Amino acid sequence: MKMQFPVEAFAAIETPFYYYDVELLQATLDTVKREAARYEGFHVHYAIKANFNPRLLEIISKAGIGADCVSGGEVRAALNAGVPADKVVFAGVGKTDKEIAFSLDAGIFCFNVESVPEIEAIERLAAERGVVAQIAVRVNPNVGAHTHANITTGLAENKFGVNYEQLDEVIDVVETMPHLKLVGLHFHIGSQLLVMDDFIALCCRINELQELLLETRGLVLPHINVGGGLGIRYDFPDKYPIPDFEAYFATYANNLKLHPGQQLHFELGRSIVAQCGALITRATYIKSGTCKQFIIVDAGMNDLIRPALYDAYHRIENLVSDKPDGVYDVVGPVCESSDVFCKDRRIPVTERGDILAIRSAGAYGEAMAFGYNCRELPKAVLSTDL
Numbered sequence: 001m002k003m004q005f006p007v008e009a010f011a012a013i014e015t016p017f018y019y020y021d022v023e024l025l026q027a028t029l030d031t032v033k034r035e036a037a038r039y040e041g042f043h044v045h046y047a048i049k050a051n052f053n054p055r056l057l058e059i060i061s062k063a064g065i066g067a068d069c070v071s072g073g074e075v076r077a078a079l080n081a082g083v084p085a086d087k088v089v090f091a092g093v094g095k096t097d098k099e100i101a102f103s104l105d106a107g108i109f110c111f112n113v114e115s116v117p118e119i120e121a122i123e124r125l126a127a128e129r130g131v132v133a134q135i136a137v138r139v140n141p142n143v144g145a146h147t148h149a150n151i152t153t154g155l156a157e158n159k160f161g162v163n164y165e166q167l168d169e170v171i172d173v174v175e176t177m178p179h180l181k182l183v184g185l186h187f188h189i190g191s192q193l194l195v196m197d198d199f200i201a202l203c204c205r206i207n208e209l210q211e212l213l214l215e216t217r218g219l220v221l222p223h224i225n226v227g228g229g230l231g232i233r234y235d236f237p238d239k240y241p242i243p244d245f246e247a248y249f250a251t252y253a254n255n256l257k258l259h260p261g262q263q264l265h266f267e268l269g270r271s272i273v274a275q276c277g278a279l280i281t282r283a284t285y286i287k288s289g290t291c292k293q294f295i296i297v298d299a300g301m302n303d304l305i306r307p308a309l310y311d312a313y314h315r316i317e318n319l320v321s322d323k324p325d326g327v328y329d330v331v332g333p334v335c336e337s338s339d340v341f342c343k344d345r346r347i348p349v350t351e352r353g354d355i356l357a358i359r360s361a362g363a364y365g366e367a368m369a370f371g372y373n374c375r376e377l378p379k380a381v382l383s384t385d386l
């Protein structure tokens with residue numbers, strides 16, 4: 001199953017817009033559920049920050065998947081989409097009182113806490129309400145992942161989590177707090193990880209840590225949350241439309257030593273939504289420079305910032321040209337030199353008005369769009385709308 005483009009229907013739609021193939025999303029969700037269900041106690045949460053389009057959230061929520069949130073707004077979006085509060089987890093280094101209070105009132109499953117002052121804030125707000133908040137400590141496993149420096153999160157120098165050496169002290173603090181219940185440990189080592197060795201390295205760290213906690217404190221926690229990070233193939237979206245969830249879950253099943261009854265949670269973002277989305281854009285002009293040919297499209301870095309922010313690769317296809325390849329830089333209209341989608345790329349010879357698809361844009365695309373240059377936010381079209 002690869003992503004389908006109803007090009008004739010696109011002709012009547014103003015560009016740029018995000019297009020989502022609902023059938024591919026559904027097939028991806030079915031695969032995630034089927035592969036996770038092979039193992040006892042595996043739970044999947046969708047990381048909302050990858051794409052919070054409310055119509056996609058509803059489809060994902062209907063599949064029975066929980067939600068991983070990094071702001072009060074995301075907790076609200078999850079609940080609005082029908083995710084039950086007891087399947088919502090809330091992570092993030094900077095949770096405000098307002099966000100914590102909202103989440104306590106909603107009765108979410110767990111706060112993934114990242115510092116002692118945050119633990120104190122949750123204790124105070126839970127006490128005011130006479131409730132007990134479930135928390136998991138986010139541990140920084142100091143595992144370097146093979147990915148872009150801006151999306152690796154599990155190193156001691158990163159702002160996320162509590163360092164390994166500080167964990168004992170943090171647990172001591174939590175144990176003095178009557179309105180907090182420590183239920184788990186949380187980890188997240190980075191994003192766009194395609195090498196299973198990175199996840200194996202995480203499993204090894206967790207195994208060590210679990211042994212240590214058992215030995216030194218007699219502590220076994222009911223939940224382990226390993227975060228997300230499974231990558232997708234930006235280079236071959238049609239060959240790999242659905243990530244290898246089988247290998248992903250098997251890696252954890254084979255390498256992580258869980259205690260009897262211990263539940264394992266995953267927070268997958270990109271791998272669920274990236275391949276079902278594309279940014280559809282028209283060629284506004286073809287411009288010949290002295291040494292370059294440019295396709296100037298009507299989508300810009302404000303619609304899809306990944307190339308400018310992370311130097312990210314996206315396949316770009318001309319959906320209407322069957323001419324031989326030319327060599328182009330595809331650029332947006334925004335007044336920034338970094339508003340470039342690709343350089344020196346072979347793309348069929350393109351004319352003004354041609355419709356192009358920037359592929360694998362379902363994750364961290366629409367969610368990161370902004371209005372710079374007074375540009376309108378991109379619209380979203382679902383395959384089921386046409």
Ligand SMILES: *Cc1c(COP(=O)(O)O)cnc(C)c1O
Pocket residue numbers: 047049050068070091188190191192227228229230267268269270271
């Ligand atoms: C961003 C994030 C995820 C999802 O990462 P993906 O690479 O999109 O799977 C999961 N957990 C946490 C805590 C995150 O911040």
